[in-house]
Amino acid sequence: MGHAESAALFVRDDARVHWHDQAVWWVRQKRDAGARSVPDWEALRERAEAIKAHTLSRLGDYLEEFERNATARGATVHWARDGEQHNRIVHRILADRGVKLVVKSKSMLTEECGLNPYLEARGIEIADTDLGERIVQLNHQPPSHIVMPAIHLKREEIGGLFHRTIGTPEGLTDPGALTEAARQHLRTKFLGARAGMTGVNFAVAETGGVVVVTNEGNADMGTSLPPLHIACMGIEKLIPRARDLGVFLRLLARSAVGQPISVYTSHFHGPRPGGELHLVLVDNGRSELLGQGAFRRALSCIRCGACLNTCPVFRRSGGYSYTWLIPGPIGSVLAPARDPVTHGSLPFASSLCGSCTDVCPVRIDLPHQLLRWRRELVARGQLPPGKRLAMRLASLVFRFPRLYALAGRLARWAMRATPGLARALSAGWTRQRELPVPPPESFRDLYRRTLGRP
């Protein structure tokens, strides 16, 4: 099912869609307050955009510099061309050390690679430790939002889930109590795990370090107890220098949830004494996207989720209406690059309102890319033939003013003379809306008649 069909289902539950819309809008409002507290906010965004553009233009050099410095600090750097190779690498590291339980903090990259099912099929338990991620994991669902994975679930549903899976009392729905229960439950996982996995928010070429941010402290618990830390990252996560972190960290948490900074901003350089740090650098289509001039700026994304929160369509359709694991505006420009057929509905799942690009901390030209994707998909023949024909016809008519005027007059006449037929032919409009009242004269008719000018 494409986005439109899925969204139509989501919209049917009027109370629920408004609940979801309001919940996510509130996060947009928090973002606004956070942004407004920073007088140089717009200058920061420009700078972040430029740093990312610079980095992508020299990505090869920065990757090598990062690898050199990380290795010098005692980390082991691995390279994976795709998700399958990433999974094999991670599995080998774990299996070689007899790891049976891994704790993982939020990583959309590992979702992208399908790591969890890969490890589970090979007898390794992998516990997601971000509360939202754990909730959807227990619920056998993917995350519905890249920052707030369980935003689509109500407290009653989470309470019921926890009752069934981790033994909380039936009817317990208070978020504080449920969070406490999750803390105790995941504590046993943190203490029992022989490996901790994290994503990477920023990889610093200059120092060979990786920065991971959380509010919950789950990345910190997961990496300060087990001796083995595996950090997985897309190759676009590079930034050149430690000082660049000042720019991105002032933008990230404010853009995501309106906080001035995440509770924990952890800078990993090399393993703990007696421990191991493995860094897995993943391509999986990123180098190819880098080569596509119209779409490469999407690689600047720092996964803040602001574009999702501001998108009036995302708020009213939810993450599961999108055909890829990353929904919303950024998902809609990244997904078609991977598979334009499966994800062909996404660039059209937008009214092109432009709000997304104005909240993007790195100023990705999302509406422009959505439009370009539409052109791409049409060029690939993915527009339904009837629509293409209609556009060709309209274009033809519009090239001849007298033909256009005639067509307009006929259409207006038909709307007046056979309103039932007009309504039936435009059912996509008239199911929920009245058609405009067709005027007897067009503007050019009126102009000629009343102003008497040729």
Place this chain on the structure above:
Amino acid sequence: MTTVALFVPCYVDQLYPGVGMAALRVLERHGCRVVFPEDQTCCGQPMANAGCADEARPLADRFLRIFAGYEYVVAPSGSCVSMVRNHYQDLVPDHPGLERVKGSTFELCEFLHDVLRVERVDAAFPRRVGLHRSCHGQRELRLASGSERVVEPFDKVKRLLATLRGITLVEPERADECCGFGGTFAVAEEAVSCLMGRDRVAAHERAGAEVIAGVDASCLMHLDGLLRRAGKPIGVRHVAELLAGEEG
């Protein structure tokens, strides 16, 4: 006297001719000589919006040719003007007339505000009006600062409307959220489109608007369609009609 070529979007020409006439009157009242190049038809936005660049290109070529010689080209439409100023460069980047026409094409309110520097509009509109901030005008033409960016606030349309005699401007929540028209989106994603429109209407209702006004007749057509289907008494008018003092 300033000569202005009036650019009347295709759907305004065919469905909302009163908006075109109001725009003409407003420009004349502010000292312009208005001409209407009759060869014009459509700027090509519906095709470009749907990804049909091949179908849009000839229309862009036509437009640039027809409006080439004018010092000012003014349209009562944010989206059509944005098409010319922001999107023609993707369609017809090498057209020799592109830069000139880009620099000459204005939406009606921004023309009054930025070029004619109108301080006060001498007309009456004694109604409670909610201003709908159409997205192309808002975020592509920057008719206002918008809710997302951290910049010195401004709103060219509101500023002009506020000078109308008797007008009460009311502010809905989520003042610049999209109405859901979006071109082909209105039909291709009917469910979300109509939900967005109904939510906008509800916000204006809660703010006490008697009339919803905007700079894009496409948005207004969508909101009006929803309002009339629901039998609600709120009126929908184009800003040009307000500026012309036409209560209707």
Place this chain on the structure above:
Amino acid sequence: MAAREEILAAVRRAAPPVREHPGVGGLGVRFPDPAGTFAETVAAVGGTCLRVADLAAADRALRELPVYREARRIASLVPGVGAGTVDPAAVSDPHDLEGLDVSVLPGALGVAENGAVWLEAGAFPHRALYVIPEHLVLVLGAADVVSDMHQAYDRIAVGPGFGVFVSGPSKTADIEQALVIGAHGARSCTVLLTEA
């Protein structure tokens, strides 16, 4: 390693024209009273900031805190502040720190715009000390508070050891966006800000 060479080659082939690094100058905020703003921001992010004269005063303030008074297992890495009942240096396995009620840790730098404290936790006997206890107490000099993150990165050493910014107590809003203080890390964060 084929993947490495493949990826580097692909990235270089695809690279857009070089754009210069814009630098990070000319950005940021300068508060007239960074320490005062820091104290307010710590409170705004759910922590507590107590301003005290010196380490001795910090110790006295610590002993008045309910979380300290109720604590049975205490670890302190700040000489003179808090009476530790657990010596982290004598603990060989960080797992054994589970159940720690309070950690008292030295902060190297504070950031006024976000209430964050930089901990050079790589130098601690165990990194876990900043995240595993029920309650976190950080001791920081007011003179070590800067206005913003740009100033912070001018001063701190990023690498070779582990470092972390901690801003307030751990939290989550993953259930219906309801803010809950105390997720997996400390349930409270108190900063003792010493003038001297």
